[in-house]
Every structure is written in structure tokens, then in C-alpha cells.
Amino acid sequence: MINDRFLKACRCEPVDCTPVWFMRQAGRYMPEYRALRAKHSMLELCKTPELAAQVTLQPIDRFPLDAAIIFADILLPFEPMGLNLEFAEGEGPVIHNPVRDHAAVERLSVIDGGELNYVAEAIGQARRALNARVPLIGFAGAPFTLASYAIEGGSSRNYLLTKQMMYCEPKTWHLLMDKFARVITGYLRQQIKAGAQAIQLFDSWVGCLSVGDYVEYVLPHVQLIFEGLKREGVPMIHFGTGTSAMLRQMRAAGGDVIGVDWRIPLDEAWEIVGHDTAVQGNLDPLALYAPLPEVERRVEDILRRAAGRPGHIFNLGHGILPTTPIEHVAAAIDMVHKLSARQVKS
Numbered sequence: 001m002i003n004d005r006f007l008k009a010c011r012c013e014p015v016d017c018t019p020v021w022f023m024r025q026a027g028r029y030m031p032e033y034r035a036l037r038a039k040h041s042m043l044e045l046c047k048t049p050e051l052a053a054q055v056t057l058q059p060i061d062r063f064p065l066d067a068a069i070i071f072a073d074i075l076l077p078f079e080p081m082g083l084n085l086e087f088a089e090g091e092g093p094v095i096h097n098p099v100r101d102h103a104a105v106e107r108l109s110v111i112d113g114g115e116l117n118y119v120a121e122a123i124g125q126a127r128r129a130l131n132a133r134v135p136l137i138g139f140a141g142a143p144f145t146l147a148s149y150a151i152e153g154g155s156s157r158n159y160l161l162t163k164q165m166m167y168c169e170p171k172t173w174h175l176l177m178d179k180f181a182r183v184i185t186g187y188l189r190q191q192i193k194a195g196a197q198a199i200q201l202f203d204s205w206v207g208c209l210s211v212g213d214y215v216e217y218v219l220p221h222v223q224l225i226f227e228g229l230k231r232e233g234v235p236m237i238h239f240g241t242g243t244s245a246m247l248r249q250m251r252a253a254g255g256d257v258i259g260v261d262w263r264i265p266l267d268e269a270w271e272i273v274g275h276d277t278a279v280q281g282n283l284d285p286l287a288l289y290a291p292l293p294e295v296e297r298r299v300e301d302i303l304r305r306a307a308g309r310p311g312h313i314f315n316l317g318h319g320i321l322p323t324t325p326i327e328h329v330a331a332a333i334d335m336v337h338k339l340s341a342r343q344v345k346s
């Protein structure tokens with residue numbers, strides 16, 4: 001591996017400068033991505049390994065990022081499980097047959113991963129194209145976040161139907177969470193076998209829960225995934241947003257690296273998580289719209305709070321937005337590397 005500072009930071013080992021990558025680093029803010037999307041749908045890009053690998057490398061060819069993430073989506077396991085998924089233009093994901101009762105949850109298939117072979121194939125191709133320049137991250141959605149899409153039928157504001165199932169039909173809820181946990185464990189294992197050198201579990205919307213509900217309705221299922229993957233030996237990142245109040249519990253659920261969003265200062269988050277665990281974050285993605293001196297002030301602040309301690313991976317607190325100025329992305333990456341450069345004793 002030519003550049004392994006991301007993997008080192010995941011293991012809390014010292015690095016020459018802070019590694020940086022951005023969630024959604026391959027996407028619509030890049031003209032080369034938009035050009036491909038003009039010819040292919042989102043699902044076509046995901047299901048054609050050559051195209052998915054090509055998109056994965058777009059940000060790596062343009063910026064000195066320290067990790068690549070395979071181009072896919074957390075909702076891809078839905079189709080083989082029996083959920084009818086569509087990425088509607090301008091609307092985001094739509095599930096045409098949402099699960100709302102016990103019978104619907106019973107009907108969901110616990111797939112073994114074979115149906116998602118195209119992701120494994122894309123990982124193999126992306127690894128070959130990367131040629132050891134930077135490590136490749138695999139990923140999946142966490143059970144709560146997947147359940148919210150499966151139940152609501154798309155994005156949601158209040159997670160009304162999700163919480164309704166949780167509170168009114170706890171047996172049905174736990175069965176659904178258990179099915180997702182099993183599918184995701186197998187799917188991530190398959191990605192690791194195909195060449196993913198780290199994995200990230202996205203629990204993007206779990207921050208809508210109280211800590212008590214997290215512990216009761218979510219934590220055991222997430223734990224099953226991390227426990228099931230421990231012996232694979234690759235670093236595991238546990239990400240959520242709006243999770244400042246439940247960082248301790250997320251850490252208990254598992255993961256070598258805990259994702260931190262911008263709502264909490266990085267040093268406070270790291271104190272809660274514990275300095276023996278790595279952290280990833282935590283620039284507000286909207287900060288990339290600020291004038292460059294302001295971007296620099298914020299990057300500097302995060303690095304100051306990380307205090308040169310081993311185990312910090314610089315990232316946004318959530319995915320990069322489609323209208324983000326691309327020069328600011330390039331500038332932010334350079335700032336992270338330059339402002340954090342240090343001597344490493346070997």
C-alpha cells in the first residue's frame with residue numbers, strides 16, 4: 001500500500017499527517033460524475049461493476065484523498081430482500097411496497113449476498129484500478145436506518161411509522177432488525193472477501209432516537225454485526241448523525257472508529273468515546289460553502305481539537321452536497337494535510 005495513513009489512523013497508529021476522505025466523495029458535485037449520470041441511472045451505475053469502479057476512482061484521480069469508498073448505495077440489499085426500490089429523479093429513494101406489518105416482515109428474504117455479487121465484482125475492479133494507491137472502504141446501512149426506509153417507503157421527517165412499529169409491535173420490530181442485521185453481516189463479509197480494506201456502517205438517522213430507545217431497540221442488532229465481522233480483521237467505522245448524546249452507546253455497540261458529526265466539538269466527542277478508539281469527522285458539509293479563509297479556520301479548529309493524537313480521520317460530519325464548490329473540496333483536503341503535517345518517530 002503506497003498510502004496507508006488511513007488504515008494506520010483507524011488502528012490509532014501515528015501518521016505523517018491526518019488522513020482525509022469525504023462521505024459521498026463520488027457524486028454530483030463532480031462534472032465527471034454528472035457526465036456519466038447523464039447516460040446511466042443511479043441503479044445502472046451501481047449494478048455495472050465497470051461503471052461503479054470508474055465512479056469510485058473519479059475523486060481519487062482528481063484529489064489527494066487518503067481513501068476510496070466503493071460506489072454503491074445502502075439500499076441495494078432491498079431489491080433481493082423483496083422490496084421494490086426506485087431512485088426517483090429529484091425525490092430520492094422510493095420503496096413501492098413498504099413493510100408495515102408482521103406478515104410483510106415475515107415475507108422479507110434473508111439473502112446470503114449472492115444477489116449482490118455485482119458489488120463484490122465492483123470492489124475487485126476498483127482495487128485493481130487503484131493499484132494500491134489508497135485503501136478501499138466497503139459499506140452498508142445499519143439496521144435502524146434501513147428499517148426507516150423500508151417502513152416509511154422513503155425519506156422521513158419524524159419517523160412516525162418507524163417508531164410506531166417499534167413501540168406498538170416490538171416483536172415485529174425486532175424481527176425486522178434481526179433480518180437486516182443478518183443480511184448486512186453477510187453482505188459486509190462478502191465485501192471484505194472481495195477486497196474491501198475497511199468497512200463503514202451507516203446509521204445515518206439513528207440520532208432521532210432517545211438513548212434509552214437506542215439501547216433497547218437498536219444496539220443489540222448493531223452489536224451482532226460488529227461481533228460477526230470482528231474476526232475478518234479489517235477496521236470497522238460506525239457512523240451516525242445527530243448522535244452526540246449516544247456516542248458512548250454506539251461505541252459499546254461496536255466499531256474501531258466512531259463517526260462524529262459537526263454538532264459536537266471533536267475533543268468532547270473523543271473524550272466520550274475514549275482515546276483508545278479512533279474518531280472520524282467532523283466538518284459541517286455546509287462549511288465547504290464558506291469563503292476559503294473561513295473553511296481554513298474550521299479545519300484548523302478541528303485539527304487543534306484532535307491535538308495530533310493518533311486515531312483521527314478527517315471527514316465531513318455527513319455526506320457532501322451536490323452543489324458544493326469543487327475548488328473548496330480540493331482546498332479543504334490540502335488544508336488538512338498541510339496543517340496536520342508532523343514528524344513521525346518510527
Ligand code: CP3
Pocket residue numbers: 022023024025026027028037042069070071072073074075087091092093139155202204318319
Ligand atoms: O460515499 C460515497 O461516495 C459512496 C457512495 C454512497 C452513495 N450513497 C451514493 C449515492 C454512499 C456511501 C451512500 C450511502 C447512503 N445512501 C446513505 C447513508 C449516508 C447518508 O448520506 O446519510 C443513505 C441514507 C442513502 C440513501 C440514499 N441514496 C438517499 C437518501 C439518496 C437520495 C439523496 C441524494 O443525495 O440524492 C440516495 C441516492 C444516491 N446515493 C446518490 C449517490 C451518489 C445520488 C444519486 C444520483 O446521482 O442521482
